[in-house]
Amino acid sequence: MLKSVNLMAVVMASIVLISPAVSVINTKAAGPQKKFGLGRMATAAEVKAWDIDVRPDGRGLPEGQGKASDGEKIYTSKCAACHGDFGEGVDRWPVLVGGKGTLKSDDPVKTIGSYWPYLSTVFDYVKRAMPFGDAQSLSNNEVYALTAYLLFMNEIVDDENFVLSKNNFSKIRMPNEKNFTKDPRPDTPLMSSKKPCMKACKTAVKITKRARVIDVTPTIDTKKN
Protein backbone atom coordinates (compact mmCIF):
# COMPACT_ATOMS: atom_id res chain seq x y z
CA MET A 1 0.00 0.00 0.00
CA LEU A 2 2.74 2.37 1.05
CA LYS A 3 4.62 1.50 -2.13
CA SER A 4 1.70 2.37 -4.35
CA VAL A 5 1.13 5.65 -2.52
CA ASN A 6 4.78 6.56 -3.06
CA LEU A 7 4.54 5.62 -6.70
CA MET A 8 1.47 7.80 -7.03
CA ALA A 9 3.35 10.71 -5.45
CA VAL A 10 6.20 10.28 -7.90
CA VAL A 11 3.78 10.15 -10.81
CA MET A 12 1.98 13.27 -9.58
CA ALA A 13 5.25 15.11 -9.05
CA SER A 14 6.48 14.28 -12.51
CA ILE A 15 3.19 15.41 -14.03
CA VAL A 16 3.59 18.78 -12.35
CA LEU A 17 7.18 19.00 -13.56
CA ILE A 18 6.63 18.02 -17.16
CA SER A 19 3.29 19.65 -17.95
CA PRO A 20 3.78 22.82 -19.97
CA ALA A 21 2.45 25.58 -17.75
CA VAL A 22 -0.11 26.78 -20.25
CA SER A 23 -2.67 27.75 -17.63
CA VAL A 24 -0.34 30.02 -15.65
CA ILE A 25 0.81 32.96 -17.70
CA ASN A 26 3.80 34.55 -16.10
CA THR A 27 4.39 37.82 -17.85
CA LYS A 28 5.39 39.84 -14.82
CA ALA A 29 8.43 37.85 -13.71
CA ALA A 30 10.91 40.26 -15.24
CA GLY A 31 9.04 43.40 -14.26
CA PRO A 32 6.69 45.39 -16.45
CA GLN A 33 7.08 44.65 -20.15
CA LYS A 34 8.64 47.54 -22.00
CA LYS A 35 6.87 48.96 -25.03
CA PHE A 36 8.90 50.33 -27.92
CA GLY A 37 6.25 52.27 -29.83
CA LEU A 38 6.93 50.34 -33.03
CA GLY A 39 4.50 49.18 -35.71
CA ARG A 40 1.04 50.58 -36.37
CA MET A 41 -2.53 49.56 -35.69
CA ALA A 42 -4.07 47.18 -38.23
CA THR A 43 -7.21 48.38 -40.03
CA ALA A 44 -10.43 46.40 -39.76
CA ALA A 45 -10.20 45.53 -43.47
CA GLU A 46 -6.65 44.21 -43.05
CA VAL A 47 -7.61 41.98 -40.12
CA LYS A 48 -10.62 40.71 -42.08
CA ALA A 49 -8.45 39.91 -45.10
CA TRP A 50 -6.01 37.73 -43.16
CA ASP A 51 -8.06 36.43 -40.24
CA ILE A 52 -9.40 33.31 -41.99
CA ASP A 53 -8.88 30.71 -39.27
CA VAL A 54 -11.73 28.63 -37.88
CA ARG A 55 -11.79 27.02 -34.43
CA PRO A 56 -13.56 23.89 -33.09
CA ASP A 57 -16.27 25.94 -31.39
CA GLY A 58 -17.09 27.62 -34.71
CA ARG A 59 -15.39 30.92 -34.01
CA GLY A 60 -14.05 32.36 -37.23
CA LEU A 61 -16.65 30.73 -39.49
CA PRO A 62 -17.79 33.09 -42.26
CA GLU A 63 -21.38 33.61 -43.30
CA GLY A 64 -22.49 31.14 -45.93
CA GLN A 65 -23.68 27.61 -46.62
CA GLY A 66 -23.18 24.73 -49.00
CA LYS A 67 -24.94 21.48 -49.98
CA ALA A 68 -23.13 18.13 -50.07
CA SER A 69 -24.27 17.38 -53.63
CA ASP A 70 -22.89 20.76 -54.77
CA GLY A 71 -19.66 19.88 -53.00
CA GLU A 72 -19.45 16.72 -55.12
CA LYS A 73 -19.29 18.78 -58.31
CA ILE A 74 -16.48 20.94 -56.91
CA TYR A 75 -14.69 17.86 -55.59
CA THR A 76 -14.83 16.13 -58.98
CA SER A 77 -13.35 19.11 -60.82
CA LYS A 78 -10.84 20.40 -58.24
CA CYS A 79 -9.93 17.61 -55.78
CA ALA A 80 -10.37 14.16 -57.33
CA ALA A 81 -7.22 14.33 -59.49
CA CYS A 82 -5.10 13.91 -56.35
CA HIS A 83 -7.49 12.57 -53.69
CA GLY A 84 -9.27 10.11 -56.02
CA ASP A 85 -12.93 9.87 -57.06
CA PHE A 86 -13.83 8.26 -53.73
CA GLY A 87 -11.32 10.06 -51.50
CA GLU A 88 -9.06 7.01 -51.66
CA GLY A 89 -5.97 9.06 -52.60
CA VAL A 90 -4.08 8.72 -55.89
CA ASP A 91 -0.46 7.47 -55.51
CA ARG A 92 0.85 9.03 -52.29
CA TRP A 93 -1.70 11.87 -52.10
CA PRO A 94 -3.71 11.95 -48.88
CA VAL A 95 -6.60 9.53 -48.35
CA LEU A 96 -9.70 11.44 -47.20
CA VAL A 97 -12.29 8.72 -46.72
CA GLY A 98 -12.54 5.37 -44.95
CA GLY A 99 -10.15 3.86 -42.45
CA LYS A 100 -12.85 3.34 -39.82
CA GLY A 101 -11.72 0.72 -37.31
CA THR A 102 -8.10 0.65 -38.55
CA LEU A 103 -6.40 2.82 -35.91
CA LYS A 104 -5.37 -0.16 -33.75
CA SER A 105 -4.23 -2.22 -36.73
CA ASP A 106 -0.78 -2.59 -38.28
CA ASP A 107 -1.93 -0.40 -41.14
CA PRO A 108 -3.87 2.52 -39.67
CA VAL A 109 -5.64 4.69 -42.25
CA LYS A 110 -6.00 8.18 -40.79
CA THR A 111 -8.72 10.05 -42.67
CA ILE A 112 -11.09 12.90 -41.92
CA GLY A 113 -13.69 10.31 -40.92
CA SER A 114 -11.49 7.87 -39.02
CA TYR A 115 -9.07 10.25 -37.32
CA TRP A 116 -9.67 14.00 -37.44
CA PRO A 117 -11.11 15.19 -34.11
CA TYR A 118 -12.84 18.40 -35.27
CA LEU A 119 -14.75 19.44 -38.37
CA SER A 120 -13.38 22.98 -38.08
CA THR A 121 -9.99 21.61 -39.15
CA VAL A 122 -11.46 20.57 -42.52
CA PHE A 123 -12.94 24.00 -43.19
CA ASP A 124 -9.86 25.85 -41.95
CA TYR A 125 -7.44 23.74 -44.00
CA VAL A 126 -9.44 23.65 -47.23
CA LYS A 127 -10.03 27.40 -47.03
CA ARG A 128 -6.34 28.26 -46.49
CA ALA A 129 -4.45 25.59 -48.43
CA MET A 130 -6.64 23.87 -51.01
CA PRO A 131 -6.81 23.20 -53.93
CA PHE A 132 -3.08 22.38 -53.85
CA GLY A 133 -1.39 25.05 -55.98
CA ASP A 134 -4.46 27.31 -56.07
CA ALA A 135 -4.94 28.16 -52.41
CA GLN A 136 -7.60 30.59 -51.17
CA SER A 137 -9.40 30.45 -54.52
CA LEU A 138 -12.60 28.83 -53.20
CA SER A 139 -15.54 30.94 -52.04
CA ASN A 140 -16.88 30.45 -48.52
CA ASN A 141 -19.98 28.73 -49.93
CA GLU A 142 -17.75 26.37 -51.92
CA VAL A 143 -15.77 25.49 -48.78
CA TYR A 144 -19.04 24.82 -46.91
CA ALA A 145 -20.23 22.61 -49.78
CA LEU A 146 -16.94 20.68 -49.97
CA THR A 147 -16.89 20.19 -46.19
CA ALA A 148 -20.47 18.90 -46.37
CA TYR A 149 -19.51 16.50 -49.17
CA LEU A 150 -16.53 15.20 -47.16
CA LEU A 151 -18.91 14.52 -44.26
CA PHE A 152 -21.20 12.66 -46.67
CA MET A 153 -18.35 10.63 -48.18
CA ASN A 154 -17.25 9.68 -44.66
CA GLU A 155 -20.83 8.67 -43.76
CA ILE A 156 -20.98 11.20 -40.93
CA VAL A 157 -24.07 12.65 -42.61
CA ASP A 158 -26.20 10.33 -44.74
CA ASP A 159 -28.08 12.77 -46.97
CA GLU A 160 -26.50 14.18 -50.09
CA ASN A 161 -28.88 17.12 -49.76
CA PHE A 162 -27.38 17.96 -46.37
CA VAL A 163 -26.66 21.70 -46.13
CA LEU A 164 -23.79 22.83 -43.92
CA SER A 165 -23.83 26.40 -42.67
CA LYS A 166 -22.41 28.60 -39.96
CA ASN A 167 -25.51 27.77 -37.88
CA ASN A 168 -25.30 23.96 -37.77
CA PHE A 169 -21.53 23.63 -38.14
CA SER A 170 -20.48 23.27 -34.51
CA LYS A 171 -23.25 20.73 -33.81
CA ILE A 172 -21.40 18.16 -35.94
CA ARG A 173 -19.21 15.86 -33.84
CA MET A 174 -16.41 13.82 -35.39
CA PRO A 175 -16.26 10.11 -34.43
CA ASN A 176 -12.64 10.11 -33.19
CA GLU A 177 -12.79 13.27 -31.05
CA LYS A 178 -12.45 11.41 -27.75
CA ASN A 179 -9.36 9.45 -28.73
CA PHE A 180 -6.77 12.19 -28.32
CA THR A 181 -4.70 12.29 -25.15
CA LYS A 182 -2.14 14.53 -23.45
CA ASP A 183 1.59 14.13 -23.99
CA PRO A 184 2.84 11.86 -21.18
CA ARG A 185 6.55 12.06 -22.05
CA PRO A 186 9.08 11.32 -20.77
CA ASP A 187 7.70 7.79 -21.07
CA THR A 188 10.99 5.91 -20.65
CA PRO A 189 13.13 5.72 -17.46
CA LEU A 190 15.25 8.73 -16.45
CA MET A 191 18.75 8.53 -14.93
CA SER A 192 17.23 9.07 -11.49
CA SER A 193 15.25 5.83 -11.70
CA LYS A 194 17.54 3.65 -13.82
CA LYS A 195 21.25 4.33 -14.36
CA PRO A 196 22.39 3.18 -17.78
CA CYS A 197 24.60 0.07 -17.69
CA MET A 198 28.25 0.62 -18.72
CA LYS A 199 30.05 -2.74 -18.35
CA ALA A 200 29.13 -6.32 -19.25
CA CYS A 201 25.55 -5.25 -20.02
CA LYS A 202 24.72 -8.32 -22.09
CA THR A 203 26.36 -11.59 -23.02
CA ALA A 204 25.28 -12.08 -26.63
CA VAL A 205 24.23 -9.72 -29.40
CA LYS A 206 22.44 -10.67 -32.61
CA ILE A 207 21.46 -8.60 -35.64
CA THR A 208 17.66 -8.71 -35.82
CA LYS A 209 16.82 -6.28 -38.64
CA ARG A 210 18.78 -5.00 -41.65
CA ALA A 211 18.21 -2.05 -43.98
CA ARG A 212 19.81 -3.94 -46.90
CA VAL A 213 16.97 -6.44 -46.91
CA ILE A 214 14.43 -3.69 -47.52
CA ASP A 215 16.63 -1.77 -49.99
CA VAL A 216 14.69 1.50 -50.23
CA THR A 217 17.58 3.95 -49.78
CA PRO A 218 18.11 6.41 -52.64
CA THR A 219 21.14 5.34 -54.69
CA ILE A 220 24.31 5.85 -52.71
CA ASP A 221 27.72 5.62 -54.27
CA THR A 222 29.97 5.46 -51.23
CA LYS A 223 33.01 6.28 -53.36
CA LYS A 224 31.45 9.56 -54.43
CA ASN A 225 29.71 10.27 -51.16
Place this chain on the structure above:
Amino acid sequence: MENKKPASATTTSRRGFLRGGLVAGSAMLAGSAVAKTKSEKAITEVPEWSQLLGDGVDASPYGKPSKFEKSVVRKNVEWLTATTESSVNFTPLHKLEGIITPNGLCFERHHSGVAEVDPAQYRLMINGLVDKPMVFTMEDLKRFPRENHVFFLECAANSGMEWRGAQLNGCQFTHGMVHNVMYTGVRLKDILAEAGVKTNAKWLMVEGADASGMNRSVPLQKGLDDCLIAFAMNGEALRPEQGYPARLVVPGWEGNMWVKWLRRIEVGDMPWHAREETSKYTDLMENGKARRFTWEMDCKSVITNPSPQAPIVHGKGFTVISGVAWSGRGTVSRVDVTIDGGKNWHTARIDGPSLNKSLHRFYYEFEWDGRPLLMQSRAIDSTGYVQPTKDALRKVRGINSIYHNNGIQTWHVKAGGEVENVEIS
Protein backbone atom coordinates in the same frame (compact mmCIF):
# COMPACT_ATOMS: atom_id res chain seq x y z
CA MET B 1 32.48 16.18 -15.76
CA GLU B 2 33.11 12.73 -17.18
CA ASN B 3 32.80 14.06 -20.69
CA LYS B 4 35.80 16.31 -20.23
CA LYS B 5 38.17 13.32 -20.05
CA PRO B 6 39.79 12.26 -23.28
CA ALA B 7 38.16 9.13 -24.64
CA SER B 8 41.49 7.43 -25.25
CA ALA B 9 44.85 7.63 -23.53
CA THR B 10 46.66 9.81 -26.05
CA THR B 11 48.08 12.36 -23.65
CA THR B 12 51.83 12.80 -23.90
CA SER B 13 53.90 14.67 -21.36
CA ARG B 14 55.83 17.70 -22.62
CA ARG B 15 59.14 16.15 -21.65
CA GLY B 16 58.30 12.88 -23.39
CA PHE B 17 57.22 14.75 -26.51
CA LEU B 18 60.52 16.70 -26.64
CA ARG B 19 62.59 13.58 -26.12
CA GLY B 20 60.71 11.90 -28.98
CA GLY B 21 61.46 14.88 -31.21
CA LEU B 22 65.18 14.75 -30.41
CA VAL B 23 65.38 11.10 -31.29
CA ALA B 24 63.62 11.66 -34.60
CA GLY B 25 65.85 14.67 -35.31
CA SER B 26 69.11 12.82 -34.81
CA ALA B 27 67.82 9.92 -36.88
CA MET B 28 67.18 12.32 -39.75
CA LEU B 29 70.69 13.75 -39.46
CA ALA B 30 72.13 10.26 -39.68
CA GLY B 31 70.06 9.81 -42.84
CA SER B 32 68.78 6.40 -41.81
CA ALA B 33 65.00 7.12 -41.76
CA VAL B 34 64.09 6.79 -45.45
CA ALA B 35 60.72 5.41 -46.50
CA LYS B 36 60.90 2.24 -48.57
CA THR B 37 57.62 2.91 -50.41
CA LYS B 38 57.44 4.37 -53.93
CA SER B 39 57.57 8.18 -54.08
CA GLU B 40 54.24 9.87 -54.84
CA LYS B 41 53.82 12.06 -57.90
CA ALA B 42 51.62 14.31 -55.73
CA ILE B 43 54.94 15.41 -54.21
CA THR B 44 57.59 14.83 -56.86
CA GLU B 45 55.71 16.57 -59.70
CA VAL B 46 54.48 20.18 -59.71
CA PRO B 47 50.66 20.24 -59.91
CA GLU B 48 48.77 22.80 -62.00
CA TRP B 49 47.67 24.74 -58.92
CA SER B 50 51.26 25.26 -57.82
CA GLN B 51 52.33 26.61 -61.20
CA LEU B 52 49.49 28.54 -62.88
CA LEU B 53 47.41 31.43 -61.64
CA GLY B 54 44.05 30.62 -60.17
CA ASP B 55 40.81 32.61 -60.22
CA GLY B 56 41.05 36.19 -59.04
CA VAL B 57 38.83 37.81 -56.45
CA ASP B 58 35.17 38.16 -57.46
CA ALA B 59 35.25 35.02 -59.62
CA SER B 60 32.47 33.90 -57.32
CA PRO B 61 31.01 36.95 -55.53
CA TYR B 62 28.98 34.68 -53.28
CA GLY B 63 31.45 31.88 -52.54
CA LYS B 64 30.71 28.22 -53.13
CA PRO B 65 32.23 25.03 -51.69
CA SER B 66 35.14 23.37 -53.50
CA LYS B 67 34.25 21.51 -56.70
CA PHE B 68 35.52 18.39 -54.95
CA GLU B 69 32.67 18.66 -52.43
CA LYS B 70 29.87 18.40 -55.02
CA SER B 71 28.34 15.36 -53.38
CA VAL B 72 27.77 17.23 -50.12
CA VAL B 73 24.16 18.21 -50.75
CA ARG B 74 20.70 17.79 -49.33
CA LYS B 75 18.89 14.74 -50.68
CA ASN B 76 15.27 13.75 -51.10
CA VAL B 77 13.75 10.27 -50.70
CA GLU B 78 11.43 10.26 -53.71
CA TRP B 79 9.08 7.49 -52.66
CA LEU B 80 8.18 9.27 -49.42
CA THR B 81 5.92 11.95 -50.87
CA ALA B 82 3.74 12.60 -53.92
CA THR B 83 5.42 15.83 -55.00
CA THR B 84 8.51 17.88 -54.16
CA GLU B 85 6.43 20.97 -53.28
CA SER B 86 5.00 19.14 -50.29
CA SER B 87 8.00 17.15 -49.23
CA VAL B 88 11.22 17.01 -47.30
CA ASN B 89 14.91 16.60 -47.98
CA PHE B 90 17.74 15.70 -45.64
CA THR B 91 20.85 17.33 -44.18
CA PRO B 92 24.07 15.42 -45.09
CA LEU B 93 25.07 14.90 -41.45
CA HIS B 94 27.81 12.41 -42.42
CA LYS B 95 29.72 15.23 -44.17
CA LEU B 96 29.43 17.89 -41.48
CA GLU B 97 31.78 18.82 -38.64
CA GLY B 98 31.35 20.81 -35.45
CA ILE B 99 27.85 21.89 -34.48
CA ILE B 100 26.81 24.51 -37.06
CA THR B 101 24.92 23.47 -40.20
CA PRO B 102 25.84 25.56 -43.26
CA ASN B 103 22.77 27.44 -44.53
CA GLY B 104 22.70 25.70 -47.91
CA LEU B 105 22.66 22.27 -46.27
CA CYS B 106 19.82 22.81 -43.77
CA PHE B 107 17.11 20.28 -44.60
CA GLU B 108 13.93 21.64 -46.16
CA ARG B 109 10.32 20.83 -45.40
CA HIS B 110 7.65 22.63 -47.37
CA HIS B 111 3.91 22.17 -47.58
CA SER B 112 3.27 24.19 -50.74
CA GLY B 113 6.76 24.97 -51.98
CA VAL B 114 9.05 27.89 -51.15
CA ALA B 115 7.26 31.24 -50.84
CA GLU B 116 9.33 34.01 -52.45
CA VAL B 117 8.27 36.84 -50.14
CA ASP B 118 9.33 40.36 -51.11
CA PRO B 119 10.71 41.89 -47.88
CA ALA B 120 9.34 45.31 -48.88
CA GLN B 121 5.84 43.75 -49.00
CA TYR B 122 6.37 41.68 -45.86
CA ARG B 123 3.93 42.40 -43.02
CA LEU B 124 3.46 40.70 -39.66
CA MET B 125 0.01 41.06 -38.09
CA ILE B 126 -0.85 40.49 -34.42
CA ASN B 127 -4.59 40.19 -33.77
CA GLY B 128 -7.11 38.42 -31.54
CA LEU B 129 -7.11 38.89 -27.76
CA VAL B 130 -5.00 42.05 -27.81
CA ASP B 131 -5.64 45.66 -26.85
CA LYS B 132 -5.02 46.77 -30.43
CA PRO B 133 -4.30 44.67 -33.52
CA MET B 134 -0.91 45.63 -34.94
CA VAL B 135 1.04 45.47 -38.19
CA PHE B 136 4.85 45.41 -38.39
CA THR B 137 7.12 45.80 -41.41
CA MET B 138 10.57 44.20 -41.64
CA GLU B 139 12.05 47.56 -40.70
CA ASP B 140 9.85 47.69 -37.60
CA LEU B 141 10.92 44.18 -36.57
CA LYS B 142 14.60 45.01 -36.87
CA ARG B 143 14.20 47.96 -34.50
CA PHE B 144 13.36 45.69 -31.54
CA PRO B 145 16.26 44.55 -29.33
CA ARG B 146 18.02 41.62 -31.04
CA GLU B 147 19.30 38.34 -29.65
CA ASN B 148 21.60 35.64 -31.04
CA HIS B 149 21.07 31.97 -30.17
CA VAL B 150 22.19 28.65 -31.58
CA PHE B 151 19.27 26.21 -31.66
CA PHE B 152 18.64 22.88 -33.34
CA LEU B 153 15.50 22.50 -35.42
CA GLU B 154 14.35 18.90 -35.76
CA CYS B 155 11.31 17.65 -37.64
CA ALA B 156 9.11 15.55 -35.37
CA ALA B 157 9.17 12.89 -38.11
CA ASN B 158 12.97 12.62 -38.11
CA SER B 159 13.75 8.85 -37.97
CA GLY B 160 10.02 8.24 -38.51
CA MET B 161 10.74 5.76 -41.30
CA GLU B 162 12.58 3.54 -38.81
CA TRP B 163 9.70 2.73 -36.44
CA ARG B 164 9.14 -0.69 -38.01
CA GLY B 165 12.82 -1.54 -38.30
CA ALA B 166 16.05 -0.52 -39.99
CA GLN B 167 15.05 0.91 -43.34
CA LEU B 168 17.31 3.61 -44.77
CA ASN B 169 21.04 3.23 -45.20
CA GLY B 170 22.59 6.52 -44.20
CA CYS B 171 22.38 8.93 -41.29
CA GLN B 172 21.43 11.61 -43.83
CA PHE B 173 18.16 9.73 -44.32
CA THR B 174 17.64 8.27 -40.84
CA HIS B 175 18.56 11.46 -38.91
CA GLY B 176 18.96 14.27 -41.47
CA MET B 177 15.76 16.18 -40.63
CA VAL B 178 17.73 18.27 -38.16
CA HIS B 179 19.86 21.36 -38.51
CA ASN B 180 21.57 23.72 -36.11
CA VAL B 181 22.24 27.38 -36.85
CA MET B 182 22.74 30.65 -35.03
CA TYR B 183 19.59 32.73 -35.30
CA THR B 184 19.45 36.49 -35.04
CA GLY B 185 16.03 37.76 -34.15
CA VAL B 186 13.79 39.64 -31.78
CA ARG B 187 11.85 38.36 -28.77
CA LEU B 188 8.29 37.37 -29.53
CA LYS B 189 7.21 38.73 -26.15
CA ASP B 190 8.37 42.22 -27.16
CA ILE B 191 6.26 42.09 -30.33
CA LEU B 192 3.23 40.79 -28.41
CA ALA B 193 3.61 43.56 -25.82
CA GLU B 194 3.23 46.22 -28.51
CA ALA B 195 -0.27 44.85 -29.19
CA GLY B 196 -1.00 44.30 -25.48
CA VAL B 197 -2.03 40.72 -24.69
CA LYS B 198 -5.35 40.47 -22.81
CA THR B 199 -5.44 38.68 -19.46
CA ASN B 200 -7.61 35.78 -20.67
CA ALA B 201 -5.15 34.91 -23.44
CA LYS B 202 -3.57 31.43 -23.26
CA TRP B 203 -2.69 30.44 -26.82
CA LEU B 204 -1.14 31.79 -29.98
CA MET B 205 -1.96 30.76 -33.52
CA VAL B 206 1.07 31.27 -35.73
CA GLU B 207 0.55 31.35 -39.49
CA GLY B 208 2.78 31.43 -42.56
CA ALA B 209 2.42 33.42 -45.78
CA ASP B 210 3.10 30.46 -48.10
CA ALA B 211 0.40 28.80 -50.22
CA SER B 212 -0.36 26.34 -47.40
CA GLY B 213 -0.94 29.12 -44.87
CA MET B 214 0.77 26.76 -42.40
CA ASN B 215 -0.75 27.30 -38.96
CA ARG B 216 -0.08 25.90 -35.51
CA SER B 217 -1.20 26.59 -31.95
CA VAL B 218 1.55 27.53 -29.50
CA PRO B 219 0.95 27.98 -25.75
CA LEU B 220 1.30 31.69 -24.90
CA GLN B 221 3.71 30.82 -22.09
CA LYS B 222 6.18 29.27 -24.56
CA GLY B 223 5.89 32.36 -26.75
CA LEU B 224 6.74 34.57 -23.79
CA ASP B 225 9.51 32.28 -22.49
CA ASP B 226 11.96 31.95 -25.36
CA CYS B 227 10.40 32.23 -28.83
CA LEU B 228 12.06 34.52 -31.34
CA ILE B 229 11.09 36.01 -34.64
CA ALA B 230 14.29 35.42 -36.57
CA PHE B 231 15.42 37.20 -39.70
CA ALA B 232 18.97 35.86 -39.96
CA MET B 233 20.72 32.50 -39.73
CA ASN B 234 24.46 32.02 -39.39
CA GLY B 235 25.01 35.73 -39.90
CA GLU B 236 23.10 36.25 -43.15
CA ALA B 237 19.45 36.72 -44.06
CA LEU B 238 17.31 33.60 -43.76
CA ARG B 239 17.37 31.48 -46.89
CA PRO B 240 14.05 31.51 -48.82
CA GLU B 241 13.58 27.81 -48.04
CA GLN B 242 14.00 28.59 -44.33
CA GLY B 243 11.32 31.29 -44.25
CA TYR B 244 12.86 34.50 -45.64
CA PRO B 245 12.37 37.21 -44.54
CA ALA B 246 11.14 36.10 -41.07
CA ARG B 247 10.35 32.85 -39.28
CA LEU B 248 9.31 31.78 -35.82
CA VAL B 249 11.91 30.09 -33.62
CA VAL B 250 10.45 27.72 -31.00
CA PRO B 251 13.53 26.39 -29.14
CA GLY B 252 13.55 22.65 -28.41
CA TRP B 253 10.11 22.05 -29.94
CA GLU B 254 9.20 20.20 -33.13
CA GLY B 255 10.21 21.90 -36.37
CA ASN B 256 6.67 22.11 -37.75
CA MET B 257 5.87 24.83 -35.19
CA TRP B 258 8.73 27.07 -36.39
CA VAL B 259 6.44 28.68 -38.95
CA LYS B 260 8.32 30.09 -41.93
CA TRP B 261 7.36 33.25 -43.84
CA LEU B 262 5.53 34.19 -40.62
CA ARG B 263 2.72 36.59 -41.48
CA ARG B 264 0.25 36.52 -38.60
CA ILE B 265 -0.05 35.68 -34.92
CA GLU B 266 -3.52 35.50 -33.44
CA VAL B 267 -3.86 35.53 -29.67
CA GLY B 268 -6.62 33.29 -28.27
CA ASP B 269 -7.96 31.47 -25.24
CA MET B 270 -8.04 27.92 -26.68
CA PRO B 271 -5.98 25.91 -29.15
CA TRP B 272 -7.00 25.98 -32.81
CA HIS B 273 -6.59 22.25 -33.62
CA ALA B 274 -5.22 23.07 -37.05
CA ARG B 275 -4.56 20.33 -39.58
CA GLU B 276 -0.88 20.12 -38.61
CA GLU B 277 -1.74 19.37 -34.97
CA THR B 278 -4.60 16.91 -35.52
CA SER B 279 -4.32 15.02 -38.80
CA LYS B 280 -0.52 15.31 -38.62
CA TYR B 281 1.95 15.67 -35.74
CA THR B 282 -0.17 13.59 -33.40
CA ASP B 283 1.30 10.28 -32.26
CA LEU B 284 -0.92 7.22 -32.74
CA MET B 285 -0.44 4.61 -30.01
CA GLU B 286 -1.05 0.87 -30.20
CA ASN B 287 -4.43 1.21 -28.43
CA GLY B 288 -5.77 3.49 -31.16
CA LYS B 289 -5.50 6.62 -29.03
CA ALA B 290 -3.30 9.46 -30.23
CA ARG B 291 -1.12 11.84 -28.25
CA ARG B 292 -1.53 15.44 -29.25
CA PHE B 293 0.51 18.58 -28.61
CA THR B 294 3.69 16.49 -28.40
CA TRP B 295 5.89 19.52 -28.80
CA GLU B 296 9.21 18.78 -27.08
CA MET B 297 11.98 17.00 -28.94
CA ASP B 298 13.50 14.28 -26.77
CA CYS B 299 17.22 13.81 -26.26
CA LYS B 300 18.80 12.01 -29.22
CA SER B 301 22.16 11.19 -30.76
CA VAL B 302 23.62 9.49 -33.81
CA ILE B 303 27.09 8.47 -34.94
CA THR B 304 27.66 10.32 -38.22
CA ASN B 305 31.09 8.79 -38.98
CA PRO B 306 31.35 5.98 -39.72
CA SER B 307 27.87 5.46 -41.17
CA PRO B 308 26.53 3.81 -44.35
CA GLN B 309 27.38 6.81 -46.55
CA ALA B 310 30.74 7.24 -44.81
CA PRO B 311 32.38 3.83 -44.48
CA ILE B 312 35.80 3.27 -42.88
CA VAL B 313 38.26 3.31 -45.77
CA HIS B 314 41.54 3.30 -43.89
CA GLY B 315 41.46 -0.25 -42.57
CA LYS B 316 42.40 -1.19 -39.03
CA GLY B 317 44.26 1.12 -36.70
CA PHE B 318 43.46 4.39 -34.95
CA THR B 319 39.85 5.25 -35.71
CA VAL B 320 37.75 8.32 -34.92
CA ILE B 321 34.05 7.94 -34.23
CA SER B 322 32.20 11.24 -34.55
CA GLY B 323 28.59 12.13 -33.94
CA VAL B 324 25.99 14.64 -32.85
CA ALA B 325 23.62 14.76 -29.87
CA TRP B 326 20.88 17.17 -28.85
CA SER B 327 17.95 17.64 -26.48
CA GLY B 328 14.86 19.83 -26.60
CA ARG B 329 14.93 20.05 -22.81
CA GLY B 330 18.39 21.53 -22.28
CA THR B 331 22.02 20.62 -22.89
CA VAL B 332 23.53 17.20 -23.49
CA SER B 333 25.52 16.27 -20.39
CA ARG B 334 26.95 12.94 -21.55
CA VAL B 335 27.18 10.67 -24.58
CA ASP B 336 28.15 7.01 -24.28
CA VAL B 337 29.41 4.98 -27.24
CA THR B 338 29.53 1.19 -27.68
CA ILE B 339 31.36 -0.68 -30.44
CA ASP B 340 30.35 -4.18 -29.32
CA GLY B 341 26.58 -3.85 -29.63
CA GLY B 342 25.94 -2.56 -26.14
CA LYS B 343 27.93 -5.06 -24.09
CA ASN B 344 30.27 -2.31 -22.91
CA TRP B 345 29.91 1.45 -23.14
CA HIS B 346 32.55 4.20 -23.15
CA THR B 347 31.90 7.82 -22.29
CA ALA B 348 32.57 9.92 -25.37
CA ARG B 349 34.31 13.29 -25.47
CA ILE B 350 31.98 16.24 -26.07
CA ASP B 351 33.95 18.86 -27.99
CA GLY B 352 33.00 22.43 -28.79
CA PRO B 353 30.24 24.56 -27.26
CA SER B 354 27.62 22.87 -25.07
CA LEU B 355 24.64 25.17 -25.65
CA ASN B 356 21.04 24.97 -24.53
CA LYS B 357 18.84 23.19 -27.13
CA SER B 358 21.70 23.00 -29.60
CA LEU B 359 23.58 20.20 -31.34
CA HIS B 360 26.61 18.90 -29.46
CA ARG B 361 29.58 17.24 -31.19
CA PHE B 362 31.05 14.09 -29.64
CA TYR B 363 34.04 11.90 -30.42
CA TYR B 364 35.25 8.49 -29.35
CA GLU B 365 38.64 7.35 -30.56
CA PHE B 366 39.91 3.76 -30.47
CA GLU B 367 42.24 1.25 -32.10
CA TRP B 368 40.20 -0.81 -34.57
CA ASP B 369 41.40 -4.37 -34.91
CA GLY B 370 39.58 -4.74 -38.25
CA ARG B 371 36.87 -7.03 -36.90
CA PRO B 372 33.15 -6.26 -37.42
CA LEU B 373 31.63 -3.75 -35.02
CA LEU B 374 28.15 -2.88 -33.80
CA MET B 375 28.23 0.83 -32.99
CA GLN B 376 25.71 2.84 -31.01
CA SER B 377 25.59 6.16 -29.19
CA ARG B 378 23.40 6.98 -26.18
CA ALA B 379 22.90 10.58 -25.07
CA ILE B 380 21.86 11.82 -21.63
CA ASP B 381 20.58 15.38 -21.18
CA SER B 382 20.70 17.93 -18.38
CA THR B 383 17.31 16.76 -17.06
CA GLY B 384 18.60 13.18 -16.64
CA TYR B 385 16.70 11.92 -19.67
CA VAL B 386 18.44 8.87 -21.15
CA GLN B 387 18.09 8.19 -24.89
CA PRO B 388 16.14 4.90 -25.03
CA THR B 389 16.51 1.93 -27.36
CA LYS B 390 14.12 1.68 -30.27
CA ASP B 391 12.60 -1.42 -28.70
CA ALA B 392 11.99 0.45 -25.43
CA LEU B 393 10.06 3.09 -27.39
CA ARG B 394 8.10 0.44 -29.31
CA LYS B 395 7.18 -1.24 -26.04
CA VAL B 396 5.52 1.97 -24.82
CA ARG B 397 4.19 3.36 -28.11
CA GLY B 398 3.87 0.56 -30.65
CA ILE B 399 4.99 1.15 -34.24
CA ASN B 400 2.37 3.50 -35.68
CA SER B 401 3.29 6.79 -34.07
CA ILE B 402 5.48 8.13 -36.97
CA TYR B 403 6.78 11.04 -34.87
CA HIS B 404 9.30 11.41 -32.04
CA ASN B 405 11.49 8.39 -32.73
CA ASN B 406 14.63 9.21 -30.75
CA GLY B 407 15.72 5.59 -30.26
CA ILE B 408 19.36 4.50 -30.25
CA GLN B 409 20.74 3.93 -33.77
CA THR B 410 22.91 0.90 -34.57
CA TRP B 411 25.52 0.80 -37.35
CA HIS B 412 27.05 -2.54 -38.34
CA VAL B 413 30.65 -1.98 -39.46
CA LYS B 414 31.86 -4.94 -41.52
CA ALA B 415 35.46 -6.15 -41.73
CA GLY B 416 36.00 -4.20 -44.95
CA GLY B 417 34.74 -0.97 -43.35
CA GLU B 418 31.35 -1.00 -45.08
CA VAL B 419 28.53 0.14 -42.79
CA GLU B 420 24.90 -0.97 -42.66
CA ASN B 421 21.87 0.29 -40.72
CA VAL B 422 20.75 -2.62 -38.52
CA GLU B 423 18.93 -3.38 -35.30
CA ILE B 424 20.24 -5.75 -32.67
CA SER B 425 18.96 -7.88 -29.80
